[in-house]
Amino acid sequence: NYSQKVLPESFKETSSLAWLGIYTGNLEALPNSIGEDLSKLVVIQVLNNRVKNLPESIGKLSKLIYLWVSGNEIELLPDSIGQLDNLFCLWIWNNKISYLPDTVGNQGHLLFLDANNNRLTSLPDSIGNIKTLRTLTIYNNNITSIPESITNLNHLYSLDAWNNSVQALPQNLPNMKALLTVDIRNNFLEGIPEGNVDDGWKNIKSLLIAGNPLCNNIKYKLPNTVKNMGLEYLCKQQCSVDCPDYFLGGACSDGDMSYEHLRDDEWPEAKPVNGGCNTAKCNYDDGACIKK
Numbered sequence: 614n615y616s617q618k619v620l621p622e623s624f625k626e627t628s629s630l631a632w633l634g635i636y637t638g639n640l641e642a643l644p645n646s647i648g649e650d651l652s653k654l655v656v657i658q659v660l661n662n663r664v665k666n667l668p669e670s671i672g673k674l675s676k677l678i679y680l681w682v683s684g685n686e687i688e689l690l691p692d693s694i695g696q697l698d699n700l701f702c703l704w705i706w707n708n709k710i711s712y713l714p715d716t717v718g719n720q721g722h723l724l725f726l727d728a729n730n731n732r733l734t735s736l737p738d739s740i741g742n743i744k745t746l747r748t749l750t751i752y753n754n755n756i757t758s759i760p761e762s763i764t765n766l767n768h769l770y771s772l773d774a775w776n777n778s779v780q781a782l783p784q785n786l787p788n789m790k791a792l793l794t795v796d797i798r799n800n801f802l803e804g805i806p807e808g809n810v811d812d813g814w815k816n817i818k819s820l821l822i823a824g825n826p827l828c829n830n831i832k833y834k835l836p837n838t839v840k841n842m843g844l845e846y847l848c849k850q851q852c853s854v855d856c857p858d859y860f861l862g863g864a865c866s867d868g869d870m871s872y873e874h875l876r877d878d879e880w881p882e883a884k885p886v887n888g889g890c891n892t893a894k895c896n897y898d899d900g901a902c903i904k905k
Contacts, residue, residue, distance in 0.1 A: 614638045615662065625650040637661040648673030648693075660684050672696035683707050683727075695719030706730050706750070718742035729753050729773070741765040752776050752796070764789055775799050775821070782806055787813035787838070799824035807836035814838040823848045 615638030624644065630651050640662040644650065648670030655676050661684035671677075672693025679702045687708040694703075695716025701724045710731040717726075718739025724747045733754040740749075741762025748771040749763070756777040763769070764785035775798040782797065787808025795817060802825040807813050813836060814820070820839060827833045828848035839847075 615640050618642070618663075620644060627651065629653055632656045632658075634658040635660070635662060639663055641665060643668055643671070646670055652676070655679065657681065667691055667694075669693050675699065678702065680704070690714055690717070692716045698722065701725070701745075703727070713737055713740070715739045721745070724748070726750070736760055736763070738762045744768065747771070749773070759783055761785065767791060770794070772796070775824075784808075787817075787836070790816060792816060794819040796821040797825070798822060801825065802827050803830070804833060805836065805839075808838065810837075812838070820847060 615635050618639055618641045620640070620643070625646065628650060631653055633651070633654060633656065636658070637660065640659065641664060643659070643664065645668045647654075647668055652674065653676060654674050656679040657674075657677065658679070658681045660681065664682060664685040664687055666687060666689055667682065669691045670693070671680075671691060672695070674697065676699060677697050678699050680697070680700060681702070681704040683704050684707045687705065687710055690705070690710060690713065692714050693716070694714060695718070698719075698721045700720060701722050703720075703723060703725065704727045706727050706729045708731050710728065710733060712733060713728065713736060715737045716739070718737060718741070720743050722745050723743050724745055726743070726746060726748070727750040729750050730753040733751065733756050735756060736751070736759060738760045739762075740746075741760065741764070744765070744767065746766050746769055749766075749769060750771075750773045752773050752775045754777050756774065756779055759774065759779060759782060761783045763772075764783050766789070768791050769789065770791050770793045772792065772794070773796045775796045777800050779797065779800040779802065781802065782805055784806045785808070786792070786795070787806055793816065796819070798821050802822065804827050805822065815838060817839075822828065825848075835847075
């Protein structure tokens, strides 16, 4: 536990530091000159403190590959975040961030972007420029729309956007070749896009849509390419398949993919994935899920 609000002045003298780790404490700020003083930093892990903002000079950390600042009170990310060209992991969940700067689209090697449990209401169109992105995790925000540009992410295989206010999905989303899992539970979807007639949604292994208005519309018809998954399964809220009761809400997360059966053409008898996070029996993922 770090008890001080700021780092000591002598911290600037650790110019050879490659890994900065501060886990749980009262730290409210990183040094404004961190980019100049600690140019050799490769990893920043400042977790569960009280950091309110990141300094603009952080963009000068050209060697930084791992930025993990979850569990703080960050409201804004500096525009210079887009200068971190070697960054491959940006974990900023459990903060107070209201928007991502447009410059986030300048990331040249980013693989994982996790911004769940913030105050986001939208995503910048520039997010579609992060060609290397593999996973986008944005659940528990107040996002009303997902930009069509996301369909330019040819390597994206996981989209977690449950517990938001999304009213429609990008029209080209079903045609994304690398996308395997989409969790869009507890939003405001009246329907889902069909995609290409022959292969829309074809590559999806897990599609979760429970808690959306379309699930209460008996007249709504799923696109032909997902009908075989069964609306009654896609819309059902329940705990992870095969998750022991004594794990529910604890070590076994409702949405834990290791406990869910993915749709597999080589295993046709497997039940469609139907895990649900927002369930009382699972204790709402031990408080991680919003009780709607």
